[in-house]
Amino acid sequence: MSADSIPKKQKCLSWVKADAQPFKLTDSAPVVQPTDLSEKEVLIQNYVAGLNPVDWKMAENNWGHIKLPSVTGYDISGKVVSVGNSVKQFKVGDEVFGMLSLKTGGGFQQYSVADEGNIVKKPSSASHEQAGSLGIAFLSALDGLQHVKHKMNDATVFIPGGSGG
Numbered sequence: 001m002s003a004d005s006i007p008k009k010q011k012c013l014s015w016v017k018a019d020a021q022p023f024k025l026t027d028s029a030p031v032v033q034p035t036d037l038s039e040k041e042v043l044i045q046n047y048v049a050g051l052n053p054v055d056w057k058m059a060e061n062n063w064g065h066i067k068l069p070s071v072t073g074y075d076i077s078g079k080v081v082s083v084g085n086s087v088k089q090f091k092v093g094d095e096v097f098g099m100l101s102l103k104t105g106g107g108f109q110q111y112s113v114a115d116e117g118n119i120v121k122k123p124s125s126a127s128h129e130q131a132g133s134l135g136i137a138f139l140s141a142l143d144g145l146q147h148v149k150h151k152m153n154d155a156t157v158f159i160p161g162g163s164g165g
Contacts, residue, residue: 006043006081007031012109016069018062029071031111034082040116042090043082048132049107050075064102073107074100075135076114077128087116095122097131 012029015022037043055072058064077097080090090096098119106112122131145157 006033006111008033010110012071013073014069015059015066015072015105018060018068020060022059029109032113037082037084037113039084039086041084042080042087042096042114042116042119044076044078044096044112044114044119045081046076046078046107046110046112047128048077049073050077050133050135052136054102054136058102058105066103066105070105071107071109071112072105073109073112074102074105075132076100076107076112077122077132078112081111084116089116090119090121095124095128096120097122097126097128097134099135 008031009028010031011025011027014024014026014029016024032043034043051073052075054074058066059072062068075097076099078095080092080094080096082092083090096114096119098114100106100112100114100118104113122128145152
């Protein structure tokens with residue numbers, strides 16, 4: 001996908017207020033353009049957005065004090081359509097999955113922006129549906145394991161809450 005073919009507007013589930021009915025569908029949400037990406041950001045065409053407890057907890061109470069309207073959704077799977085100037089791990093066309101920033105979200109829309117360090121390449125053996133359900137749960141568990149990997153010595157590890165995604 002060339003920069004010229006990235007739309008200016010997109011469909012999304014807009015988060016408009018913090019209460020029991022916080023969302024509104026819209027087809028006029030702006031798409032971050034390649035020229036607006038920071039050095040380490042990746043623009044992703046979302047194929048799947050996963051749903052986590054943090055999505056409804058945030059929408060109901062806005063404990064993160066997010067400026068509304070916004071777009072929630074933190075787990076995504078899709079295809080890279082543009083990369084920031086300093087991105088080294090990904091190129092246009094790569095299939096990826098991971099999590100979006102809890103401050104910006106954006107999974108429940110057609111295109112979202114992720115930090116390079118919060119996404120990984122999707123294995124060809126995994127579907128986008130499978131990958132899109134892994135972001136927060138998988139990357140949190142992986143991060144924890146990376147901090148203790150030198151201490152494990154073939155041990156079996158139980159990750160409480162690791163199945164929450």
